[in-house]
Amino acid sequence: MPSYFLPFKSGDKVLEVGGGNSPHFRPNLDCRKIPEVDIVADLNEPWPVESGIYNGVFGMYILEHISWRKMRLFISELHRVLQPAGIAVMITANLLEQARKIVEAPLWDEGFSCMVFGDNDYPENTHRCGFSPQYATKLFGENGFHEVTTFEHPNCKTDMIIQARKSGAIITRSL
C-alpha cells in the first residue's frame, strides 16, 4: 500500500481482528484455533476482550465475512475495545466498485464469483455483507465513531480502507 500509511504509532497497543494465520499485529482475535491466533472467538458475537484498552484495531478482509445482521454489533465492538481517540482500520471490499467492474466487464469468469462471494477455502470463509464507501461511513458513524474516512485501496480499485476514530472525549458520571 504505497499511498496509505497506517495511523498507528510505535508503542500503540493494536488488536488485529480476523488476522488468521498471518496477523500483522498481536493479539490476533480470530475464529480459528491455530497457533497464530491469541484470542479465539466467534466474531459475530460480543468479543471476550476488555473495553477501552487498545489504541488501534486492525482488520484486513474481515468485515465482509461478518453477517450483515451482526454488522452493527461488530462495529460497536470495534468501538468498545478502543481507548478514547483510538482508531479502527478496516480493509475491505468495496461492493459498489465491484458491481461497476462486473457491469462493465465484456466477459465473465470465476474470478468475479471469488471477488464477490469470497475464496471459500474453508467452510466459514464466505462473504456475508457488502459496503459502498458512503454506507460504511454512515454505519461506522451511527455506531459511535467520531470521524470516519474511506480511502480507495492503492493497489486494488475494488477494495477500500475504512479509517474510523473514536472520540477522544473522556466522559465520567460523578464529581
Next chain:
Amino acid sequence: MKSLYCTADRIGIETGGGIVTRNELEALRSISEEVMVISADDIAPAKFYQPASPFLEDYFALEQIKERHFDLAHFYGGCFGHTIKWLKGKGTKVSYTVAAHDRKLSIEEFARLGIIYPFPNISDDALFNIYTEGIRLADVVIFPSKKSAEAKSDIGCENVVHIAHGVNLPKKVKPIPRSFDVAYIGQCGPDKGLIYLIQAWGILNYPEARLILAGVGTETLEPFIRQFTNKGIFVLLGRVPDVAAVYNACSVYVQPSVTEGFGIEILEAMSYGRPVIASEGAGAAELVDDSIGFIVPIRNEKAIAEQIEWFKSNQDKIPEMGQNARKKARNYTWSRIRRKYAKLFSSL
C-alpha cells in the same frame, strides 16, 4: 383583596420556572387576603385524554374561575387569552410575567440541529398571535430582563416593566477549588446553546480540567458530545438533588444560551461566588460586567474557549471576581424581588 395566581408551570419545583412561580405567589399572598392558585396540574388534568395544548390549558383555567371574583390576577407563562379576556370583562386587574425567548433564534437553533420545532404555537404566526393575546390584554407585563423585553414588539404588548428574577443567597459557600473545573446547570434544549460550550471545551482540550454538566437530560449527552468533539473531559451528572455541590465544585460558571428569558443559574452561580461567562442570548447576562466575568456572542465556541482560557491563565483573579459576583447577587435576593412584585401588584 382577592387574587388569582395562574401558571402553566409547576410551582416550586427546582427549575427556573418553579423557583420564580413560588416567589411570585409568595409576593401575591403578602398583599392579598385570599389567593386562588391554578398551576400545571390543574390546567392539564391527567385524566383528560387529549394531546397537551396551551390552548386547552386556557380553557381549563377559565372553567375554574367563572364562579369567582378577583381584584387582581397574575399570570406566569403559558397561554391564557380567553381567561384574561373574561377577567378583564369583570374588572379584574391583570399582570403577566413573560420570560420570552427570541422565537426567531429558537426556531433557527432547532433547525441547525436538525430537530423539528415542537411548538407550533410559537413558530406559526397566526397561532402565536392567539397564544400571546392574554399578554396584550394585561394591564402590566413583567419581563425579567431587557433581553427578554425585546420580544415586546413581536408580541405587541405595551405597559412593560422590568423585574429581574432573584436568588436565595447560600449561607455556606466553599472556596474556589484548586483544580480548574467549569460548570453548567440547566436543561439541554437547543435554546441553551450547550453545543457551543461542548465544542469550546473540545477546542481547549485540557488534560485535567473538567466540564461539569448538570441538570435534567445532561446524563444523556454522551453520544452528542462524541459527535461534536473529539477531546476534553466531561462530567455528566443529570438531575442533581443539590445544586450547591455543582456550584461549589467549579471555578467558573458558563451559560452559553442562544436565547433565554433570564437564566437564573447565572445569578445562582454569582451567589456562590463564582465568576460567570454568559452569552448575549441569556437575559441575566445584563448582570455580568467585567468585574464578574465576560459576555460572549451567541453561537461562538471560540469566544467561549478564549474566555475560559483567560480564567485558566489568570486563576489568581477568580476569587476576587467571584466575591464581586456574590456582592452583586445580594442586590437580587428573592426577598427584595418579592417586595418589587408586591409593590407592583399593589399599584394596580
